[in-house]
Amino acid sequence: YARERLPAFVVTHYDTPEVQHWLHEAAREAGLVSASEQEMIDLLIGWIDSDRKSTALKALQGMIWAEGYQGADFQAHIYEDAARGLQKWAANGLRLYVYSSGSVPAQKLLFGNTAAGDLTSLFSGYFDTETGAKRESASYARIAEAIGLPASAILFLSDIAEELDAAHDAGMQTILLARDSRGCPANSRHRCVVGFDAIDPSLI
Structure with missing residues (x-):
């Protein structure tokens, strides 16, 4: 959805401050001193095709998705057992957080527009790659500090x-x-399950 609409979105929103900010961030990430609209579009399309975990790209995609949600072009998919598990855990007083390569605004849009309804009230907070890369342990240490709990x-x-x-x-x-x-x-070093129904956080 975002890939198809990104060229027109960049052209029509090029001068808005928020879009300008993230285009500059994308150019900086790519090592570009200056770039035309078309060069930025080509760069971002290439990043989408390679599934690059760029904070700037995710922010721009989130803006495009927002228009899709507002226009009722789609709903966010969520597994039934995931929605059920999250609702149960929140009702039991557990604090739930999201950490995603998608931007925080995009996360809120996703969980606010699921097939199971608006689930944003279930979460106590959101984290994205501005916290750090998802494959770096320091990112999780920062999240634990932000939440105010020991990592364990x-x-x-x-x-x-x-x-x-x-x-x-x-x-x-x-x-x-x-x-x-x-x-x-x-050979997984982590406990493994096939769905949320098999998880009981109270036993962790």
Whole structure:
């Protein structure tokens, strides 16, 4: 959705301060001293195609997604067991946080427009790559500090082993979510489940 609409979005919003800020950040990240509109569009499309975890790109994508949500072009997908688990844990008084390569505004848009309804009230906070890269343990140490809990009291869930390794190295407890047909790997250093129904945070 964002890839298809990014060229027109950049052209029509090029002079707005927020878009200018993130275009400058993208150019700086790419090592460009100056670039035309088309050069920036080509750069960002290339980053989308390579799934680059760029904070600037994610911020711009989030602005485009916002227009899609507002226009009811789509809803955010969430697994039924994930929505059910998050609602149950929040009702039980657990503090829930999101850490994603998507920008914080994009995260709020996603969880505010899911097929299960607006889930934003379930979360106590959001983190994105401005906190740091998701495969670096220092990022998780910063999150623990921001939350105000020892890392050992925090459970981190992901489907990416390298992210879990980084969280584990920072002292967090970890669970690998393996939904694909391959299931849980035999040699995982992390506890592994195939869905949220198998997780009981009170036992962690």
